[in-house]
Amino acid sequence: MRKYPVYKGLQKPLVYRGFKGKFIAYGICTLSLGLVLGGLSGALVNIYFGGIVTIFSITGGLLYTFSKQKSGLHDKKRSGKIHIHPTYLRRGYGKIRI
Numbered sequence: 366m367r368k369y370p371v372y373k374g375l376q377k378p379l380v381y382r383g384f385k386g387k388f389i390a391y392g393i394c395t396l397s398l399g400l401v402l403g404g405l406s407g408a409l410v411n412i413y414f415g416g417i418v419t420i421f422s423i424t425g426g427l428l429y430t431f432s433k434q435k436s437g438l439h440d441k442k443r444s445g446k447i448h449i450h451p452t453y454l455r456r457g458y459g460k461i462r463i
Contacts (some may be wrong), residue, residue: 388434395426 378386399422407415 388430391430392427395430396423399423399426
C-alpha cells in the first residue's frame with residue numbers, strides 16, 4: 366500500500382489585519398453592507414448624508430466585529446456558578462423515575 370504525504374496546513378487560523386478566521390468574512394460583509402447602505406441613502410436623501418452613513422456604518426460594524434472576536438471563535442457563555450445535576454438512579458431493574 367502506498368503512502369502519500371498530505372499537507373495539513375499550518376494548524377493556525379488565518380489572520381488578516383487583526384481579524385481571525387470567520388471574522389474576516391464578517392468584516393468583508395460589514396464593509397459591503399456599509400457601502401450599499403451609504404450608496405442607497407446618498408441616492409435617496411443626500412450625498413453628504415450618504416457619506417456619513419457609510420463612514421458610521423463601516424466603523425461601527427468593524428468595531429462590533431472586533432469586539433465579538435475578543436470573546437472567542439465560538440461564542441460561549443462563561444458562568445462562574447457550580448451546577449449540580451441530580452441523578453435518580455436505583456440499583457436493580459425497578460421503576461425508573463424521571
